[in-house]
Amino acid sequence: MPNVIIIDDEQKARLLLRAMLTDCAPDLTVVADCDDLPSGVKAIRKLKPDLVFLDIEMPNYSGLELMDFFDPAEIDFSIIFTTAYSQYALQAFRFSAIDYLLKPLNINLLSEAVERFRSKRERDSQSLMALKFNLEQSKSKRIALPQSNGIRFIESTDFMYAKGDGAYTELFLRTGEKLLISRNLKFLETLVEGIDTLIRCHKSYLVNASFVTSYVRQDGGYVVMTDRTEVSVSPDKVEAVLRACA
Template identity: 45%
Template sequence: MRAVIIDDEQKARNLLRILLEENCPQINEIEDADSLPKGVSLINQFKPDIVFLDIEMPGYSGIQLLDFFTREQITFEIIFTTAYSEHAIKAFELNAISYLLKPLRDEQVEGAVKKAITQIGKSRVSERLEELKNTFKASSVRKVGLPVSNGVIFVEFDDIVMLEADRMYTKVSTQSSGDILVSKPMKFFIDVLKEAAEFYRPHRSYLINLKHIKQYVNQDGGYIIMDNQKTVGISKDKKDEFFEVIQGS
């Protein structure tokens, strides 16, 4: 059997490849791509039996795979991978779509592949994907999953006070659980939270929840004090925009 892995993170692709090679002897050919368009091209060329698809990548959602194929062309099974979205998991389960929750584990991958193999040729994958797409549109769950060493912590948007860049990590400050260090760069959260109007980026190193601003101090160039007493600087070119956002929120 053939498999294609589509994920923007190289480490994630490499890990999944290793887990498949070690636990799924049914799959003897594996190719991978780091974006949805490249993945689509690879699917057309490689004709896989199973596609492992990251649900959220820069520029594209995995659901947009439907935009590149007709229903008749989707003859392969799809196993989605996700690391942050609880409502995505609910949607997968609701629509009988196989998924893998990052960080990946041997038994999880093995089980998903066995399930996918039993479904090949027996069900209309395109119909389930269409229903999944509609479920996402209707979803109002507002939580984000934070990958940590022993799994994923799901946090409501309103619980997040601020996010601070820490090289290739991000420190997420919450009301209920304090600070959580996540092995994802700030860019990941900027992409994930771009549709959430309450989050604003006053400085390249910070993303703040406007609902948790406590005070603006017009000293030392100007800075923000959040509800957790942490201070956040404002870039010079963001000051006018910041006040416009505050007044409109």
């Protein structure tokens, strides 16, 4: 039976989560609940949980600072964040593939999160590090890309275009380098939302308008990039692409 630790500075929130877990996931055993991050870290080291429910907004230490107390190799447990973060910041959670629940908690969404934990049981410290970076950089134009062997940081100005292929996305940089990430194109589109020059132009493509040299109406419509690559543009995206390029 999986062991669980709850870390939240609000006693009512901890008690509510305990009660909800009893209802929707009775096989989970809550072995400790803690009111701040340092006591939570001590409990994690001592009790070796399988799953941690971790509040973000706490006095003195944010839940995101968990990584400051552990080496990446020590993160051998899953985390579900509980948060009242804005929709903008939640883009970083989606892209980093870290689970989260919005407060006030909903028992149906909690049950779904627990089911994802059961099916995956994935201990991905690289995704945690990427999450922390993307939240800290949420208003900048630098992007953290989780990869199989670590995390790659790129400037949005180095990004030329991306091509989605199912669950994977290829990113093409202005240096000629090509990166492959195991995230679909929608995740990348969500992450770069708010950067005006980066635009979804087709179901399979996202382009940086700064590298577009021309738009051609033939063959269904496409843009030509500075490296002479032709990237398809959907009819309903033409106006937005031209506006971004102007």
